[in-house]
Amino acid sequence: MEPDTASAIERRLTELEQEVARLSTLAEPAADLAADAADGRAAGSAIDNENADAPDAAPAGSDAPAGSDAPAGSDAPAGSDAPTGSDDPLWFVNELGRRAPGAVMMAGAVDTAAGPVRWQYGLMADGLLSEDWSDLARPLEALGHPARIELVRQVMRGAHTTAELLQLEHLASSGQLYHHLRQLVSAGWLVSPRRGYYEVPAARVVPLLVLTMIASS
Incomplete structure (x- = not known):
């Protein structure tokens, strides 16, 4: 991979990390964020292999492709269990597609028997497809x-x-x-x-x- 291309991907992943963190903040009540901060278990996000073990953020999910401008409700029928952070059920995937086309993310903010876990991880689809x-x-x-x-x-x-x-x-x-x-x-x-x-x-x-x-x- 050319150095300029690698730098561009790194910049794009950094932007993705920052935007997901911002969106997760919008999606959670202030009380939950305060509780997580007091608990001290919220750490930096994981967007590359070197930081993959760091707990962090929380998005919603859908089956729409990244970058889709699907209208509200598309692939997210009324009564589904998919969480939403705005009036648009695809708010996260649409914003992800706008900020980092081709990126694949998984994230969650869950309570476990051992305590709360906040975690996110993302890679570019092209990189995943090129691996063995x-x-x-x-x-x-x-x-x-x-x-x-x-x-x-x-x-x-x-x-x-x-x-x-x-x-x-x-x-x-x-x-x-x-x-x-x-x-x-x-x-x-x-x-x-x-x-x-x-x-x-x-x-x-x-x-x-x-x-x-x-x-x-």
């Missing part, structure tokens, strides 16, 4: 088992110890439990800060929720 996707198979495979994906869900809901996780119906023995936990830790979906205790890293909470949204859509 075969390397992505392993982390996805780690979630492709009913017991493992249920383990992750239970950990996110507050079951952190092996004693609690052994109560799951999908597990027949402690040997199976430890086998699945090793797979999830190796793939980065879980961490074990101390023996017999597991948690989902803050930077994996929103991606996990996004994956479940994709699977259920």
Whole structure:
């Protein structure tokens, strides 16, 4: 990639980060923002691989392509569960398309058993399409088992110890439990800060929720 092209992409991603942060501020009540600030868990946004573990912001979603000028209500029927930050259900994707055409974002502001998580991450679609996707198979495979994906869900809901996780119906023995936990830790979906205790890293909470949204859509 030419230096000038790389610099232009970096500038565009920086602008994207700033705009998403601004929009997320508009979308959340002031009381929620104050609570997040007091809690101290809101950190810098993640727009590149080097900062991917930093928790931050929260958008809405839709199926409209980036840059679409679709009218209010398009691809977001009345009564849908999609959150909105203005009178336009596609306010986020339309603004994203205007500010950074070709960018793909995922973000969220959620409360978990371990506390609030605010996180965002974005890349340019052209860059994603130019990569070798075969390397992505392993982390996805780690979630492709009913017991493992249920383990992750239970950990996110507050079951952190092996004693609690052994109560799951999908597990027949402690040997199976430890086998699945090793797979999830190796793939980065879980961490074990101390023996017999597991948690989902803050930077994996929103991606996990996004994956479940994709699977259920």
